[in-house]
Amino acid sequence: MxxxxxxxxxxxxxxxxxxxxGVRSGRKHVLSILVENKPGxxxxxxxxxxxxxxxxxxxxxxxxxxxxxSRITLTVDGALHPIDQVTKQLHKLVNVIKIRDLEPGDSLxxxxxxxxxxxxxxxxxxxxxxxxxxxxxxxxVSKDSVIFEVTGTTEKIxxxxxxxxxxxxxxxxxxxxIAIARGRDET
Amino acid sequence: xxxxxxxxxxxxxxxxxxxxxxxxxxxxxxxxxxxxSEIKHILVRHEAGGGHAAEGYAKxxxxxxxxxxxxxxxxxxxxxxIVDAMMDSVPVVFMTGQIRSDLLGTDGFQxxxxxxxxxxxxxxxxxxxxxxxxxxxxxxxxxxxxxxRPGPVVVDIPVDIxxxxxxxxxxxxxxxxxxQPNVEGNAKQIRxxxxxxxxxxxxxxxxxxxxxxxxxxxxxxxLAASDRFPVTSTLMGLGSFPSxxxxxxxxxxMHGTRAANYSMDQADLICAIGARFDDRITGKLDEFAPHxxxxxxxxxxxxxxxxxxxxxxxxxxxxxxxxxLTSEYRALGADSTRLDDWLAKIESWKKxxxxxxxxxxxxxxxxxxxxxxxxxxxxxxxxxCSDVGQHQMWTAQYYHFPEPxxxxxxxGLGTMGFGLPAAMGAKIGCPDxxxxxxxxxxxxxxxxxxxxxxxxxxxxxxxxxxNNGCLGMVRQWQELFWEKRYSHVDMGDYPDFVKLAExxxxxxxxLTDKSTLVDDLRxxxxxPGPVVVDxxxxxxxxxxxxxxxxxxxxxxxG
Numbered sequence: 001m002x003x004x005x006x007x008x009x010x011x012x013x014x015x016x017x018x019x020x021x022g023v024r025s026g027r028k029h030v031l032s033i034l035v036e037n038k039p040g041x042x043x044x045x046x047x048x049x050x051x052x053x054x055x056x057x058x059x060x061x062x063x064x065x066x067x068x069x070s071r072i073t074l075t076v077d078g079a080l081h082p083i084d085q086v087t088k089q090l091h092k093l094v095n096v097i098k099i100r101d102l103e104p105g106d107s108l109x110x111x112x113x114x115x116x117x118x119x120x121x122x123x124x125x126x127x128x129x130x131x132x133x134x135x136x137x138x139x140x141v142s143k144d145s146v147i148f149e150v151t152g153t154t155e156k157i158x159x160x161x162x163x164x165x166x167x168x169x170x171x172x173x174x175x176x177x178i179a180i181a182r183g184r185d186e187t
Numbered sequence: 188x189x190x191x192x193x194x195x196x197x198x199x200x201x202x203x204x205x206x207x208x209x210x211x212x213x214x215x216x217x218x219x220x221x222x223x224s225e226i227k228h229i230l231v232r233h234e235a236g237g238g239h240a241a242e243g244y245a246k247x248x249x250x251x252x253x254x255x256x257x258x259x260x261x262x263x264x265x266x267x268x269i270v271d272a273m274m275d276s277v278p279v280v281f282m283t284g285q286i287r288s289d290l291l292g293t294d295g296f297q298x299x300x301x302x303x304x305x306x307x308x309x310x311x312x313x314x315x316x317x318x319x320x321x322x323x324x325x326x327x328x329x330x331x332x333x334x335x336r337p338g339p340v341v342v343d344i345p346v347d348i349x350x351x352x353x354x355x356x357x358x359x360x361x362x363x364x365x366x367q368p369n370v371e372g373n374a375k376q377i378r379x380x381x382x383x384x385x386x387x388x389x390x391x392x393x394x395x396x397x398x399x400x401x402x403x404x405x406x407x408x409x410l411a412a413s414d415r416f417p418v419t420s421t422l423m424g425l426g427s428f429p430s431x432x433x434x435x436x437x438x439x440x441m442h443g444t445r446a447a448n449y450s451m452d453q454a455d456l457i458c459a460i461g462a463r464f465d466d467r468i469t470g471k472l473d474e475f476a477p478h479x480x481x482x483x484x485x486x487x488x489x490x491x492x493x494x495x496x497x498x499x500x501x502x503x504x505x506x507x508x509x510x511x512l513t514s515e516y517r518a519l520g521a522d523s524t525r526l527d528d529w530l531a532k533i534e535s536w537k538k539x540x541x542x543x544x545x546x547x548x549x550x551x552x553x554x555x556x557x558x559x560x561x562x563x564x565x566x567x568x569x570x571x572c573s574d575v576g577q578h579q580m581w582t583a584q585y586y587h588f589p590e591p592x593x594x595x596x597x598x599g600l601g602t603m604g605f606g607l608p609a610a611m612g613a614k615i616g617c618p619d620x621x622x623x624x625x626x627x628x629x630x631x632x633x634x635x636x637x638x639x640x641x642x643x644x645x646x647x648x649x650x651x652x653x654n655n656g657c658l659g660m661v662r663q664w665q666e667l668f669w670e671k672r673y674s675h676v677d678m679g680d681y682p683d684f685v686k687l688a689e690x691x692x693x694x695x696x697x698l699t700d701k702s703t704l705v706d707d708l709r710x711x712x713x714x715p716g717p718v719v720v721d722x723x724x725x726x727x728x729x730x731x732x733x734x735x736x737x738x739x740x741x742x743x744x745g
Contacts, residue, residue: 010382011382011385011386012379012382012383012385012386013386014383014386014387014455014456014480017383017480017498017499018498019481019492019496019497019498035365036364036365039314039316040302040303040306040314043303043306044306047306047307051307082492084492085489085492085493088488088489088491089489091488091489092487092489093365094310094311094331094363094365094366095365096365097364097365098365
C-alpha cells in the first residue's frame, strides 16, 4: 500500500497500518557509544539507565584515537527493554555523539577475564590443559594458585568459568565486552 | 573584562530582559555585575520562587527564562523548578554559584553537588572550570534550552572562576557535535499521514503542549479547518485551539469531558500532535483507544512509541510539519461527508454530557462558578495562572481559553506553589495583559512569600484564592478511594489571607457572596497593584467527570 514515490491518488486503508517499533528483540544488544570526553558523561549515561529502569549488563569505557572523544561499550538485554527506546533516550544526551547497535553477525565482540584457581600437584596439569583449549595464558603462578588470562566472547568466558569451577576458583574478574564492526566501515 | 561583566554581555546578546534570583556568597561577583547592568533583576524571596517565575515568564512569552541562585541551598531550592521545567519542556537557564574550585569535594560551606543533584532533571548542564569558557557555555546553554524540545539547562560557576578576568569576545556560534535538535518532518511520512486522515471515518486530533511550545496554534487551526476534524487537547495544550465550536471536544484525560474521552475510545485514527500519551490521558493503557491507529507528530523522537506504539511516526517541528500535512490532505480532496456520522455522534455526546455542576439557591459560591465568574470578570482575555489541585482542573474545564500562552500551570510535575511566582513572571513578560492567578488555599502557601517581591516591584498580579479550607484534591481522593477516611487534609481557617496580603503590602479582599461575585472580582482586578482575593467556596465539592486511576476512559464517573 505504501507508495514511496507519492503524489498519486492511491488510497490507504487504516487496516494496513502497522506499528513496528517498541517491540522487544529478545536478544542481547551491544551498544557502541561515542561520547564527548568530558567530566560526568559516564554518570549521565549510567543515570539515564537507572532513571528509565533499564539495566546495564556490562559496561566498558575507554579512549579513542581522538582525545576529545571516548567510547562506551555496553550490553543491554533486548528481552527486557525496548532497545529503540534505550537508544533514543541515549541520543537525547547532549554529550552523546553517536550510537551504534552492533548486529552480532556484522561485528566482533571480545571480553577479557582473569581467573584465580587454587590447584597444586597433578590437578595443576589438568587445569592448564583446559586453559590451553580455551587459548588462555598463565599469567601468575604460586605454590598453590594459578592465574589465567582469557579473552573471547562472553559465551566462551562463561564456558571457561564453568570448566574451572570444580577446581577451586578463588575469584574471577571480567571487563565487560568491547566490540568492533567487521569490514572496512567504522564502528 | 571581568568574567561577570561578560556574563551580562552574553545575557544581553541572548535578548534577556529579566533575571529572577537571590544573591548569596558564591554568586556575589555576578551580583556585583548587576549594579552596572541594564538587565532587570527581580529579587525573589526564595530561589524556588525565582525558578517558577522564570518558567512563568518563558511560558507566557516563548522566550528563555533565567533564574539565578547561589551554591548549596540556593541551588537545591532550584531543584523543583528545574524538574518542573523538564516535565513541561519549559526553556529556562538556571545559573548557580558554586564554592571555590579548590574547595570542591571537601564539604565546604554551602557546597552541594549541583550538577549531580540536578542531572536527572535537566535537559543539559554545564560546570564551568575555566573562566574563558563562560561566554561559550552561556550561549550553548541558551541554545539547548530553546531549541528542539525545550527544557531546563543548569550552568554552575565556581566563585573563583566568576572572579577572573577574561578576554571577552562575542560568541556567535555554538559547537555541540552530539546535539542536532532541528529535524524536518519526513515528507513520505507526512503524505502517509494525510492519506490516513483521508481514509479515517472517526478521526480525532489530539493536541498537547508541543503545539503551544512550537507556536503552531495557527497551523493547527488550519489543519483542523481543512476538514471538520474534531480536536481535543491536553491540559498543557489548552488555548492552541479555540474552546468553542462544533469541532472542539474539550479537554481529554482524567478530568476531561466525556465527549473527548469517548471520542478517543471510539476513534479509528488519532493524530497526536505535540502530545506524549501521559497516564493522565490514557487511563488504563491496555484499553486506551482500542480501535485507533496512531499518527504521532513530535519533535522528540524518544516520545514516539514510548507509551503507545505509533503507526505513522513523524519526528520534527510541528510548525513546519502541520502546513505540509494540511496541504497534502487538501490535495487528496477527501469526501467530507464520510465524517457526518462521526460528527453527529460527537454532537450527541456533547449535548448529553456537558460539563456541569449542581448550583444551589443559597449564596454559597461553588468553585466551578468562581471560575465562570473569573471568566466573565476578565472577559476571557486574561493570562490565567494556576497552582495545582482541584482549582487547576476546574479552571481548565470552565475558563475557555481562546489563544495559546494564556494558560500557565504546572502539568507534568504538578507542583503546588508554582502559581504565584509563575504569575509574577508572566506579568513581567506581558506587562500589557491582565494576569490573574487562580490558586488553592493549600498551594498558595507554598510560595506566598513572593507577594513581597510583587509589592516591592509593583508587579500587578491578581491572586484569586479558591479557598475551601482543605487540600481539596487529596480530600476528593480520600473520599472516593479511601472510604472518606480523611487524613491531614483540613487546613482550618489559617492563615487570614486578607491580613497576610496587607502585611505584604498588597490589597486584601474577602468574598463570600455569590450574587455579587462577578462585580466584586471585576473591581478587585481593577484595583492597582497586587491584590489577594480570598474567595470562600464550598468545601465538599469534587472535580467531575473523572476517569478513576487505572481505569479505561469509557468508565468515566460523575
